[in-house]
Amino acid sequence: MNIGVLGPKGSYSEKAAKQWLAGRNNENDHSLEYFDDIQDVFSSLSSDSVDIGVVPLENSIEGSVGVSLDMLLEKDVAVIGETxxxxxxxxxxRGKKEDIKIILSHPQGLAQCRQFLKEHFEGVELRTTGSTSHAAKLATEFPEMAAIASKEAARMYGLDILIPNVQDRRQNHTRFFVIVPSEKKEHIESIIHANSEEHEYKTSIIVYLDRDRPGALYEILAEFAQKSINLTRIESRPSKEALGDYVFYIDFEGYINDANIKGAIYNIESKVGMLKMLGSYPKFIPGPTSN
Known part of the structure; x- marks a missing residue:
């Protein structure tokens, strides 16, 4: 199967895909395809040019990746995994620290290193790129250019690591979703054995209230509380229909076929304008390959 990731080679999306694949029985049956931006990964699923996509969802320093949230709402995809x-x-x-005039990286990369850049490279031009690995590839062109990217990207493109660990917080993690076309979800899960009974599960949904009234969001959250369902994430995102109009992204523990979750979803559907089920998927468990 083909897996679409944000490229070029050496990106954190590539690392996420390989990490998710690690330990699977058919790990070697997959190939990676690299795309210029996150929208292209989603589009490649729609056009059947890839079978699976791996996209960044949220970062522990800078928060959510807006384009991924928007595409999850707009595109007909299902979530089958996270890492x-x-x-x-x-x-x-490839130059010296004192000669750097331009620093390149993905907008999230620059934002995660904001304080470092202010303290050490005040006045240096900052340029955004489609990915951190793209920044590393561009930095090979001139010694006055530098990139904020991974050590894997340094090896990939023959660059020197001038300063390691430049993010503003030592604990820096990005969560990725593994997505597939909705109509292919069951088929692909059967191949990769995603529905093993041994896994703990999480479920993700998108909710649009569609009417502004006192207590509307509380009514939704109460359904989870009354059934002892643990919410792991809730976030609002502009609906793009009107100022102050939002959709809500909600993650919680459990599998969609669990009786309490089925009951909660049934009750919530009657109280909202739209509920999109993104899917239930094995909960990420940290291991040696995630460090």
Whole structure:
């Protein structure tokens, strides 16, 4: 199967895909395809050019990746897995630190290193790129250019690690979703054995209230509380229909076929304008390959 990730080679999305695949019986039956941006990964699923996509969802320093949230709402995809990657940004270049005039990285990469850049490279031009690995590839062109990217990207493109661990917080992690076209979900899960009874599960949904009234969100959250369902994440995102109009992204523990969750979803559907089920998937468990 083909797996679409944000490229080029050496990206954290590539690392996430390999980490998710690690230990699977058919790990070697998959190939990676690299795309210029996150939208292209989603589009590749729609056009059947790839079978699976791996996209960044949220970062422990900078929060959610807005484009991924928007695409999850707009595209007909299902979530079949998650993985969490430890982010270790390095300053990479083929020149010397004192000669750097331009620093490149993905917007999230620059934001996660904001204080470092202010303290050590005040006045240096910052440029955004489609990914951290794209920044590393561009930094090979001139010694006055540097990139904020991974040590894997340094090896991939022959760059020196001028300064390691430049993120503003030592604990820096990004959560990735593994997504597939909705109509192929059961088939792909059967191949990768995603529905093993041995797993603990999480479920993700998107809710649009569709009417502004006192207590509307409370009514939704009460359904989870009354059935002792543990919410692991809730986030609002503009609906893009009107100012102050939002959709809500909700993650919680458990599998969609669990009786208490089925009951909660049934009750919530009658209280909202839209409920999109993204899917139930094995909960990420940290291991040696995630460090």
């Amino acid at each position: 969490v990657v430890t982010i270790e940004h390095c300053l990479l270049s």
